[in-house]
Structure formats: C-alpha cells, structure tokens
Amino acid sequence: MFSKNKNAYIFLILATLFWSGNFIVGKAASFFEIPPFTLNFYRWLFAWLILAPFTLKEILNKKNYILKNIKLILILGITSITIFNSIVYYSLNFTQVISGVLMISTIPVMIIFFCWIFKIEKTNFYQILGVIFSLLGVVVIVTKADLGKLLNLNFNKGDLWMVVAMFSWAMYSALLRKKKFELSQISLLQTIISAGLILLLPAYLIEMSLGYRLNIHLPFILTLSYVVLFPGLASFFFWIKGISIIGSNRAGIFLHLMPIFSTVMAIIIFKEKFMTFHLIGALLIVTGIFLSSKRKIYD
Numbered sequence: 001m002f003s004k005n006k007n008a009y010i011f012l013i014l015a016t017l018f019w020s021g022n023f024i025v026g027k028a029a030s031f032f033e034i035p036p037f038t039l040n041f042y043r044w045l046f047a048w049l050i051l052a053p054f055t056l057k058e059i060l061n062k063k064n065y066i067l068k069n070i071k072l073i074l075i076l077g078i079t080s081i082t083i084f085n086s087i088v089y090y091s092l093n094f095t096q097v098i099s100g101v102l103m104i105s106t107i108p109v110m111i112i113f114f115c116w117i118f119k120i121e122k123t124n125f126y127q128i129l130g131v132i133f134s135l136l137g138v139v140v141i142v143t144k145a146d147l148g149k150l151l152n153l154n155f156n157k158g159d160l161w162m163v164v165a166m167f168s169w170a171m172y173s174a175l176l177r178k179k180k181f182e183l184s185q186i187s188l189l190q191t192i193i194s195a196g197l198i199l200l201l202p203a204y205l206i207e208m209s210l211g212y213r214l215n216i217h218l219p220f221i222l223t224l225s226y227v228v229l230f231p232g233l234a235s236f237f238f239w240i241k242g243i244s245i246i247g248s249n250r251a252g253i254f255l256h257l258m259p260i261f262s263t264v265m266a267i268i269i270f271k272e273k274f275m276t277f278h279l280i281g282a283l284l285i286v287t288g289i290f291l292s293s294k295r296k297i298y299d
Contacts, residue, residue, distance in 0.1 A: 008245035012254040015238040020261035022231040023101050024269060025223050026092040032219040035212035036089035041197070041204040042224055044081055047232045048193050055190040058183065065182055066191055072179060074195045079172035081196020086203065087165040094158025097266035098278055099141050103162050105259045106285055108252060109134040109292045110170030111177075120178050127292045134288030137281040138163060145277035185240055256289065 029039055059066065066073065091100060113131045115121040142159040143149040181188050214220065243251045259282070266272040 005246060008242045008251075009254075011238040011245075012242035012251055013257065015235040015242065016254050016257045017261055018230040018235040018238075020101070020258045020265065022227060023088070023092065023097045023104075023262045024265045025226050026089045027097050027266070027270060028219070029089060029223050030093040032217075032223070033215075034220055034223060035207050035214060036093070037086050037200070037203045037207040038212065038214050039089055039220075039223065039227070040081075040086040041200050043085065043227045043232055044193050044197050044200065046224070046228045048190065048197060050228070050233060051186065051190045051193070055184075055187045058187045059191060062183060062187075069179070069181070072175065073191055074199070076172055076175060076192045077195025077197075078199050079168045079175070081193055082199045082203070083168040084165050084172065086200065087161050087168070091158040091161040091165065095156055095162060096272050097270065098263050098272050098274060099156075099159055100162045101259050101262035101266075102141055102278060102282055102285060103138050103159070103166050104169075105256065106134040106138055106288065107166060107170050107173070108255060109285075109288050110166060111173045112292050114171050114174035115177065118174060118178065120174055130288040130290070130292030132288070133291060134285050137284030137288060138166070140277055140284060141281035143277075144275070145280055189236060 026036075026039075029036070088100070088104075109127075109130050112121075112123060112127045116123040116128075142155055142163065149155060183191065208214075239251070242254070263274060267274065
C-alpha cells in the first residue's frame with residue numbers, strides 16, 4: 001500500500017511541477033514575442049492531434065450523446081481552452097510569475113464559490129469566509145498593498161486579466177462537477193479541446209490580422225513542445241493516475257504545491273523578488289484555503 005501511495009505522490013508532484021512550469025514558459029514566451037493566442041492555439045491543436053488516434057472511435061460512437069450536451073461542452077471549451085490558457089499567456093506579458101501563480105492558487109476556493117452560485121453543491125459559513133479571505137488576498141496582490149491604486153483604479157493590466165483567467169478556470173471546474181459525462185476521461189478532454197479550438201480559431205486569426213506574426217524559431221519550437229507534452233498532456237495523465245490511487249480529495253492538496261514551485265523557479269530564472277505584498281496576499285489566500293476546507297454544511 002505504501003509503495004502504491006508513493007507512486008501516486010510522484011505522479012501528483014510531477015503533474016503540479018509541469019503545470020507550474022507552464023507559467024515559467026509562458027513568461028519566457030513574452031520575452032521572445034510569441035503571440036499568446038497563437039501559442040495557445042497551436043498548443044491545443046497538437047494536443048488534439050496526439051489524442052485523436054485514442055479518442056476518435058469513442059467520440060464518433062457517442063456523437064449523438066455529445067450533440068445532446070453540446071451547450072455545456074461549448075461552455076467548458078470556452079472557459080478552459082479558449083479563455084483560461086490564452087489569458088494566462090497574455091497576462092504574463094505584463095505581470096510577474098509570482099503574482100500570477102498566487103492568484104491562480106485561489107482557484108480551489110473560487111470553485112466552491114461557483115458551485116454555490118450555480119447550486120451544484122451546498123456550502124457553509126466557513127467556506128464563504130474562505131472565499132472572502134482569498135479574494136482579499138488577490139486584491140492585495142493586484143493593488144500591491146497600495147490603497148492609492150485601488151482608489152485611483154490604477155492597476156497592472158496583466159494582474160487584472162489574471163483575475164479573469166482565475167474566475168474562468170474556477171467556472172469550468174465547477175461546471176465540470178455539474179454533470180457526470182458518459183465518456184472516458186481522455187475522450188471528454190478531447191471533446192472539450194475540440195470545442196475550445198473552434199472558438200479559439202477566430203481569436204488566433206484576429207491576432208494575426210493585427211500584425212502579431214509567428215516566427216517559427218527555436219524558442220517557439222521549444223516552448224510549444226513543452227506546453228503540449230508536459231502541462232498539456234503529461235500533467236493530465238499523471239493527475240488522473242494519482243487520483244485513481246488516492247482519491248480526488250487527497251490529490252487536491254497537491255495543487256497547493258504550484259505557488260511554491262512557480263515562485264522558486266521565477267526567483268531563480270527571472271530574478272523576480274518576493275515582495276511584502278506577496279507575503280500578505282499569500283497569507284490571506286492560505287487562510288481562505290484553510291477555512292474553505294471546513295466540512296459542516298448548511299443549506
């Protein structure tokens with residue numbers, strides 16, 4: 001049993017490490033002027049092509065079922081594939097990796113908020129309090145603990161867009177809980193990628209029309225290879241494997257490794273500084289996460 005759990009921990013640590021690396025690579029992409037919507041489009045296009053041989057048979061066999069649930073699938077595709085990843089890459093052109101990943105770390109708490117809003121799951125006083133503390137932490141990071149920025153509405157646009165990304169993924173995760181799909185995990189992922197790609201194509205074409213051209217050079221090839229193979233595919237499979245061994249509740253704790261991994265990598269690679277406002281925001285977010293884990297339920 002210990003050996004089995006040990007394997008699960010390795011899978012989950014690797015999944016969160018690769019997801020953390022996505023922020024580092026996304027920041028590096030901004031230095032090489034790789035357009036964010038273009039990077040995201042090709043990331044998911046190649047992921048789709050890699051998954052196709054393993055999923056198309058099931059998807060074709062269940063096409064009527066998929067069409068019956070197409071509205072929800074489209075929303076899942078928009079929030080996860082089209083919006084979240086594109087905006088993360090765009091935001092990293094303007095904000096620090098540390099700020100971005102701290103905000104993204106509030107997602108488990110924001111999922112509770114959306115589950116409550118959409119009446120997917122019941123919630124309680126502590127969880128609502130956790131949402132408030134986590135949002136306060138985000139406000140501290142966005143304003144850099146400067147009340148003047150809040151009063152003058154003078155924010156870093158990268159931070160504001162990262163908030164949009166945070167809410168987008170939380171909404172996706174909450175809606176994913178709303179229905180148990182009659183598809184394998186890999187085919188469900190492929191279906192969501194398909195929906196997201198269809199809606200990502202216009203954004204990619206608009207970005208090209210605005211003059212953001214793609215240069216196929218070594219930095220782009222390396223960046224694309226990483227985001228497709230590691231956070232795009234390997235993390236997904238490692239995450240599913242880890243959950244199958246120890247369960248989703250215990251696996252969810254490993255998501256909190258992401259801010260640690262990303263912060264350490266950002267400090268080492270980009271010489272970013274961990275500022276006082278990061279510490280205050282992180283403490284508020286951790287408090288929110290702790291409160292949201294309370295289990296007593298109220299209607």
